[in-house]
Amino acid sequence: MTLNAATPDFLNSLSAALPSKVLRPVEPRYLEEPRGSWTGQGAIVAAPSTTAEVATILRMANEARIGVVPYGGGTGLVGGQVMPDGALPILLSLERMARIREVLPSENVLIAEAGAILEDIHTAAEEVNRLFPLSIAAKGSARIGGNLATNAGGVNVLRYGNARDLCLGLEVVLPNGEILNNLSRLRKDNTGYDLRDLFIGAEGTLGVITAASLKLSPVPAGSGTALMVVGSPAAALDLLALARDHMGEGISAFELIHRTGLEFLAEAMPDLRQPFASPPEWFVLIDVGLGRGLEPSDALEALFVDAFERDLVSDGLVAQSETQRAEFWEVREQIPTANRAIGAVCSHDISVPLGLIPDFIARGNAAIAQLGDFRINCFGHLGDGNLHFNVFPPKGGNKVDHVAQKAQISRVVHDLVHELDGSFSAEHGVGRLKVGDLERYGDPVKLALMRQVKQAFDPNGIMNPGAVLRGL
Structure with missing residues (x-):
């Protein structure tokens, strides 16, 4: 699809059709994304304050066949919010529509x-x-x-x-x-x-x-959080099933965390309080929200006792206050920050059927080991089958030394995910980063239908050009 650049003449026409505060110069923050993989481009930032103003912007861009890149908070991790090349687009920010x-x-x-x-x-x-x-x-x-x-x-x-x-x-x-x-x-x-x-x-x-x-x-009447040490991802899955037997739908989150995550936190954020004196190989963070008359800490302690008797857990901590709950969650939520400080060779946001997670982790680790000396930080939302399987250089190394291996590593990981009937994009989207993966692993009928939908809604191809579907 051939698009036109947003010329000064077009921008003058657009400016005349909108209130004075809508159009603004392009600041660097609109051209950046968190992982630094791309630098975007844009002729102008359009920041409308009403739906009618958005309609005017899109109508005029469509008539002129000028690309429009929507911009939210800029936190996306697959390049969906930045357009690095092609005809100069308009950047459409919704930041003034925040009511x-x-x-x-x-x-x-x-x-x-x-x-x-x-x-x-x-x-x-x-x-x-x-x-x-x-x-x-x-x-x-x-x-x-x-x-x-x-x-x-x-x-x-x-x-x-x-x-x-x-x-x-x-x-x-x-x-x-x-x-x-x-x-x-x-x-x-x-x-x-x-x-x-x-x-x-x-x-x-x-x-x-x-x-x-x-x-x-x-809002749950009572909430509780616990960390429980498990012997393996398979034991974590058994613990999840047992937790559901104990508390049903009261389980809000069930996060699997590997020792590498704690090691990265110690390297990058040494002042962050660690929950364990000696980092375990694997542990889970369990968060629950229960109704009136049910005490979350009692329920979590009962779960630990039952799991310990079944040899599923070997140690654990149940938060005794809101402060301690926050500290447990801070450990989980700061792992991505530590990852960025260490510098990943490549990151993977994958999902596989729950029962195949232990197989994926074992085979994924072995496959990466065949490619060189790497550290793997595997963590994520075990309860819904979504893991972040991120590959890092050895301690003291630098990700720039492994740029040539990045594509091969991701191909190995995604091939395995595909073999296990999983998804190469569990929650981050396709963006521009994974367009090739969608073409490689996507069902041909699904891709054909997606292109037909795109053509029906956006025949001139102005909406976020290059994201999700190549050339559309």
């Missing part, structure tokens, strides 16, 4: 604009004694539009589901400037195709999400 439009606690619904920061949505829900359970490490800067556009996961998927499961309806501006008004608050609505689900996870390639109706949940 919480309505909170309806009796319906467990919150309506937010796409630029609302995830943590602000948490706060708005808490003010009416409700919970919005989507939680990721970048919650302080990630915006809900980007969370929905990438179908973000995070630590609570086990209990509450992905972003898709937490959304009732959307307001979306289509590439031609038309507005899809579907901010439904309904749980049941079988009136034809569910267009909402096309835009969630589409990474801004079909239109721009401008607002969403979000599901809230009751």
